[in-house]
Amino acid sequence: MTLSCQDVDFDLKIAEFRINGYTVFDDMIAPEKVDAIRAAFLPLLANVQERETEVHDLGERGDPRTGMGRLQTTNRYTLTIPWLAPFADPEIYEHPVILEFLDRLWKPDGYILTCYHSNTPCHGSVFQHWHRDTNIGNDIPHVGPETVPIVGVKYPLCDTSEQNGSFEVLPSTQYLALPEYEGHYDEILGKGHFPSAHRLNLNKGAMWVQDVRTLHRGTPNPSPDPRPELCLCYGRNFWHIDQTIKMPESSYRALSARGKQLLKRYRPVVWD
Ligand SMILES: O=C(O)CCC(=O)C(=O)O
Numbered sequence: 001m002t003l004s005c006q007d008v009d010f011d012l013k014i015a016e017f018r019i020n021g022y023t024v025f026d027d028m029i030a031p032e033k034v035d036a037i038r039a040a041f042l043p044l045l046a047n048v049q050e051r052e053t054e055v056h057d058l059g060e061r062g063d064p065r066t067g068m069g070r071l072q073t074t075n076r077y078t079l080t081i082p083w084l085a086p087f088a089d090p091e092i093y094e095h096p097v098i099l100e101f102l103d104r105l106w107k108p109d110g111y112i113l114t115c116y117h118s119n120t121p122c123h124g125s126v127f128q129h130w131h132r133d134t135n136i137g138n139d140i141p142h143v144g145p146e147t148v149p150i151v152g153v154k155y156p157l158c159d160t161s162e163q164n165g166s167f168e169v170l171p172s173t174q175y176l177a178l179p180e181y182e183g184h185y186d187e188i189l190g191k192g193h194f195p196s197a198h199r200l201n202l203n204k205g206a207m208w209v210q211d212v213r214t215l216h217r218g219t220p221n222p223s224p225d226p227r228p229e230l231c232l233c234y235g236r237n238f239w240h241i242d243q244t245i246k247m248p249e250s251s252y253r254a255l256s257a258r259g260k261q262l263l264k265r266y267r268p269v270v271w272d
């Protein structure tokens with residue numbers, strides 16, 4: 001059985017999110033569904049791995065249906081996820097628990113879906129730099145807005161642990177906005193005592209919500225298998241982000257009313 005809204009103390013989850021800068025929901029997606037998504041994802045990853053042998057600044061390349069992505073750092077890939085089955089599943093992007101959480105964090109219908117991508121450390125990957133997924137500390141120095149306007153809703157396609165490169169987070173750093181620290185966290189965290197650094201060891205089927213400001217890093221994956229995690233980005237209507245989900249107009253027309261509202265800023269493409 002997967003989690004439903006009646007099982008969740010949303011006030012508590014909002015408090016976790018506001019205090020820690022992320023919150024985890026277990027048992028959100030049936031394991032068989034995650035396995036089917038993993039099976040469809042691995043060939044896309046293999047194509048990107050074969051083509052993208054060097055780290056470069058040219059952005060992601062390729063067709064999302066067969067593998068659009070790039071080598072981000074040593075043995076670590078980012079891919080755009082195609083808006084197609086089994087990835088584009090309303091049981092996931094319209095998950096009632098996620099939408100209820102976002103409705104309470106922001107307001108109902110006050111946000112849209114802006115991107116669908118993935119992060120995958122493979123065998124031999126190394127630590128990323130400590131970073132945020134936004135430049136807010138530099139763009140708006142000394143100001144930590146109370147409510148972040150964009151979040152990543154992520155789900156791993158396997159259990160994650162120290163053995164396969166689980167995500168590492170420094171909780172409660174989402175309000176820290178001192179420009180003189182930005183770009184220097186590796187040095188500071190490497191030298192000092194920061195015992196709150198925490199590995200997000202997740203169960204397959206979990207989904208979690210990340211405040212994009214919270215400091216974090218990817219970690220080495222010493223295992224033979226890739227550790228994929230897919231990320232749906234949700235943002236408030238007023239927040240500009242230079243990313244859109246692409247799909248044919250016919251796919252958009254087939255969405256539910258809520259799906260149409262969430263994806264209203266999609267970019268139409270012709271997929272023969
Ligand atoms: O998924 C991970 O291990 C971390 C990826 C990440 O934080 C990023 O690429 O921005």
Ligand SMILES: [Fe+2]
Pocket residue numbers: 131132133216
């Ligand atoms: Fe990141």
